Amino acid sequence: MLGTTEFRTTCHLPHHFIAKCDFRGNGFFLIAQGRWLLMLNADNFEILASFEIFPCDNVHGVSISGALFCCFGNRSFRLGIVVGRSRRAAVVLRLFPKVNRVSDWILQAKVIPSGAVLLLTMHNSLFEYDIGSANFTERRCDLRSVSYCGKIYGDSSENLCAISGTATGSVLIWLPLEHRVRVAHVLHAHNGAIFDVAFCLQKRLLCSVSDDRSCRLWKMQLHHDSAGNKPPTVMEWSESTFACLFVVYGHSARVWRAEFSIFGLLSTGEDGSVIMWSDQGDILWTKHVVNGSLRALYVNDEASYVLVGADSGSIVRLPLWPVVTTYRWNLSHCMKRPSERVVQVVLLSQNPVSFLCASNFGNVFIHDVTGNRLVVSDHNLRLFVSCRSANDGLLAFGGLNGAFYLLRNGKLNNCSCATATTRKIFSMHMLDPNNRLLICAENGRMLLFDCSPKNSAVLYQPELSLPVGHQRWTGAAILVSLSDRRHKLVVGDRNGSVHFYTLENSANFPEKSYWHVHGRHGVTDFCLANDLLCSIGRNSTLCLWKEEDRTGTFKLLSKERLWKGLDWPSRFVFRKRGLQIAGFHGDRFLIYDFELQGAVFEIPCGGGHRSYDVALSEEDGGCFACIAQGNLLFARWQHDVTLLAQGTHWRRINDVCLLGSSFDKSMLIATCSDDTAIMLWKFDKRLILMQRLVGHVSSVFRLHGEDDFILSAGGRAELLVWRYHAGRFCLADRVHDASDYRYTSLDCQSLSSVDAHYLIVAARSDAAILAYRLEMKQCGAAKLSLAFQFSSVSCVFDATLIRLAGTAMTYVVACSDGTLYARHFVADAPDAAFQPWDFKCTIESCSLTAIAALPREGGCSFEKTTIAVGAESGKVYLLDPRRGDSQAERLEPPFASSVTCTKCTCNGLLVAVSAEDRLHIWQCRPDLPCCYGRLCKTILLNLSDPLSLCVSMLGSKLHIIVCGSGMQYIRLHLSDLLCMNCFEAVCNPKSN
Structure with a gap:
């Protein structure tokens, strides 16, 4: 349990390895998330425990030998032991207190039975660390080069060998424990850098995978027979020859990992695919698992499954042999x-x-x-159409001249008398579990039968008709029960249209039709899921429909590709x-x-x-x-393909926003990425993916969230509005033009507390600033209209919109020329686009990259707002507009790299992240002088390339989500950040 003073962090970061440990009959997996090592249940992959391994370096791998394990990353390594827990028959990990460092980048670590740890490094050196004496012994290869991967085989001086894959495409096989460390073989393998090597002990096969998208396999040939289940000796490594068996290409991008199995060779790559190769170079099977890179690969021959870890944070299990x-x-x-x-x-x-x-x-x-x-x-069955009940196996089929049969459990019943008036049956659809059948005949005629007796068909409804049009026959149909116990027949035709019939009405034509909602190639199927009607069509589009409570009609919520x-x-x-x-x-x-x-x-x-x-x-x-x-x-x-851990986006996350006021059960978090998708997450002890929004044609760079809608802006000058309706966010409106500019900032303010009218101001990369008026309609639709447009002095990196009284606004921009600009305008004024800049303040000579507004107590004007500004130099400033640029206060300490995002809380805490993967928190309330401008906390982030963050206060806890190459959630207690006086003033403002 976490106490009153707490620090908690969880991550969704790329996976670099998956390792399994079996200790006294207890199996568990080990993975890394940044600097943390996670211990996972072997059955359901739930997190059992987490351990912070290094203070700065990320964990890149782990080596396990018996009860001893070694974690390594960058230039650091740390040892630990696995300890059995008697009561719960489980295991725990105990870390040694010391973090050891070497002078080179570690490619692999291996724990050997003699009580030592071997470390293979980037410049072809082998460090031997004696655990008892804590002494290092370094052995350098006589051929110096830069290696991107390496493996250690053997565990003693008699059979130890190191295999390195270099940046120039060569494979080095060298013997580090010989008196003179020398290279036994140099294999010229690839045209690009080698990312992984693997050696199969039983088959004596060596594999390398590379940047050139190829896999190369060699056969180790010995001059004399050797036991296949024993590692080759040093002499055998030295005297053997390697013959290239084949070079194969199967991946469409770089190949990251390779592992041998009893069935062949497995490889994963940047294209998100897993390929099984035979020993002859044939593809046995291939499987596209995720979008994005697969860098972690674990093969279990005994249980016959494969685990792969993606850059998105996903972990997928698939059978070793489908x-x-x-x-x-x-x-x-x-x-x-x-x-x-x-x-x-x-x-x-x-x-x-x-x-x-x-x-x-x-x-x-x-x-x-x-x-x-x-x-x-039956000659009339030369045109054969059929449908089958999903519940009891009833099969209906028919054809020409009214031929109609029912078949169940091998017993055939001729029901042609029920369809004697038809000349041709085009299609049949079983509508519901009660075996009600819809038959579509010539000229758009539709007959609804009750086949519940299973040996006869009774006309259930007067004849219905499809609207006059091209291709008048059905492609799909379903019977939906309404909330008022009525029934709605939904029919999709071959012309891509969806028609709704109310069976209780006497009319034989639809009461509502949506023409060509699935293009012009036909609707293929319907289903009911989570109180929504779903339809798919030949245009590869999924449409979602929702019943209106009052009218009983169905409304189209969204169309998703x-x-x-x-x-x-x-x-x-x-x-x-x-x-x-x-x-x-x-x-x-x-x-x-x-x-x-x-x-x-x-x-x-x-x-x-x-x-x-x-x-x-x-x-x-x-x-x-x-x-x-x-x-x-x-x-x-x-197939048994199972998603064990949900990941985030498969490319970097550009922005994140909160939908709501706190991290309660109804709280949603939205993220956007270069993969053109927007993902909605529910926060309930962990992040749960709720919905994936796809509508942008290019990268999504900016998000803004309110309680019931989301604004997203990206490349190709696209601005989209997503409206919350019937439990889902659906696309409500969009604006775009023919330019190739991208949006760099996005903000929104309400124009009226009564009407659902908003003002959206967005800046583009061509220094254009566009203001849109957003009108939310009660029917769920939204309307975007351009209000005015003006130009900035230089490129806008970030901006914020401050609402004053009524429709008066102040727009503050941070520009690439190091100057902060502000403009006051009234949204309804016709000359809003022609007003000059009302405020100008030069902060630095370099670019200003982030901005945030801190309203002071009683402040409803720009002059009563403190502006926090982050710069490309890594400095963060507090600016009081009443004092001008001469009084811009620099917060200490500065970052060592560019500030990428700044956010403020309602109680005066300023949170900023930088490109050096650090997060700083300052207290910036002038009415609390004891801690004003003081650095409250510094956190080294686990993710790399942090680009955005969102913050929220819930009680006495500060919640932070940072996004970049992954996602990290941080929770802090205010008592750990503020002094006692500030803590009381923040948590109990009325008593002060």
Whole structure:
């Protein structure tokens, strides 16, 4: 438990390694987050404990030998032991107090049984650290070069060997414990820097991966036979030869890691893919796991799984050998005529496997383990359409001239009399669990039947009609129960439109239609999820609909573009862990998972067509059947791809904002990134991803959040408004132009406490400042309109908008010429764009990079506001507008690098971060002179390249979120920051 004085930090940072430790039957994983080592449960990956290893350096790896382990990073290493805990049958880690340092960058550390630690460094040196005497022994290789990776093999003077991958593309195999440290082999491998090397002891294979996107494999050839399960001796390393077996290319970007398995070689890269290579250089399987780099790789041959860690902070588990069983049947021998072929397939059962197949001559038969059994022969079934109930296996199929059949448990029922008036059945849809069936016939006619008896079809509703238009037949349909117990029939046609019918009305036409909401290529499926109606279409778009409480009508909330690798989304599928989509990409069928943001199963099938079926099991697997080149292709898979740890963005995070006033249960945090996405997080002891917003075509640089809407600005001069409605944020409006400028600052203030009118002021990289008026409508829409525009003297790096009385505003900008400018204007005034700068103050000769406003007590004007300014030089200033630039007060100590962001709290605390990965907190309340301008705390951040932060006060605790190359959350108690007088004044302002 954390006491009244506390310091807490949690991170979502890139993963560089994943290591497993087994101690007395207790297994756990070790990963690093900055300077901290995290101990994770081996089953569910929950954090068991965390340890700060180094005061400054990040942890890059860990070596474990028995109960002793060694953590290393940069030029530091630290030892520890694993201790058993008798009561709970668990383990704990005990760190040695001393942090040891060497003079070179550590590539790998290895604990050997003799009681020493071996450290392989960047300039081809091996340091031997004796744990008992704490003495160092350094052995330098006779060939000096810069190495980016290295591995140590062996554990004694008889078999110790070091393998280094250099920046020039060579692999060095050298023997550090010989009397004269020499290089045994130099292998010229790649055209770029080598990022990892691996050696397989059993197969005597050596692998290297490089910047040139290639993997190279060598075979170690000995002059005499040697035991395959023992490490090669020093003599064998020296006398052997290495023959290059192959050079393979499979990754589309740099390759970071390689590990050997019993099945072959595994590699991960910057493209987010995992590839399994055979010993002959063939690709056994490939899997795109995440967007972004995969730098951590762990292979467990015994449990047959692979763990990969991404730069986004995600950890994904996937099977070492994906279980995909494929069968292909030639059904031509089942046909009575030479020209007869199978055109449709329906998967009836997974275990045992059985199919319903239909031929182009109207023959329908069941194919299973016993053979083929003819079900019906009807010439009208040469055009075959079908649908299946997800609950009880009821199958309906039909075709021409009203042919209509129901099949359940092998028993066929002819229901053609119910559809005798139809000439052609275009499509069928099972609408709900009660087996209500919608049949679409010619000229847009729709018949709704009740098939709950399972052996007959009863007309449930008078005939309905699709609106007059092109391609008048349905692509998807669903029956939705409304809150007032009425029913709404939702139909999507092949023209990309969605139509809503109220069944209780006598009208046969829709009461509401949304034309071409899915383009012009057709709606493919509907589903209900979290009280929202979801629809997908051939334009690879997901639409979300919400029922209006009063009217019972459905309103379109948002249109979201799906994953780029899903060209043709075909249907929704449900799993225990969430919603998935089955569809096609090129000539491949795939299952897309929303949680993983990628495909969990892929198989080549010839492309998108209607002659396929898929069924998912309760476990992580399923079956797929299709007709390919006249043959029946069947695949059963068990993918077991699991997201163990949720990551953030896969590129750097540019901005973060809070949505609300405090870190309560309803608090949301929004982040934006160079990956063009906005992610919404709920803070409940840890960050939980709630929603991912995709709407920008370029990087998103700035965010501003209010209680019910978000403003986002990015490249290509895009400014978007996201409105909170029905439990989700949806795109409400956007403005953009043809320029290629990006927004550098964004701020918003309310114009009226009654009406939902706001003023948005944003600065662009071309020194243009644009003011927009935002009007929030009750229907959930928003309207952006340009109010006025003016130019800055130089490029604006940061700006803030201060609201005065009514619609009077002050806009303060920090510019690249080292000057602070301010302009007073009235938002409703027609001459707001032509007013001059009212305030000008030169702070420094270099650029001003960050700005924050600290309103003083009783202040509602610019003169009663203190401005905190951060500069490119690393200095932070406090400026009182009443005194001018001669009285700009510099806060001590300054940063050693550029200030990237400054934020203020309501009680006068100033928080700033810099490019040197440090965070400073000052107390800046003039009415508390005892601590005014005093540095309260300095924190060395775990993440690199911090660009933005947000702060919030909740009670007596300060909450800080810093974002950059990852995300870090910090919680501080005010009693640790302020003296007793300031603490009482801040926490109990009324008593003072």
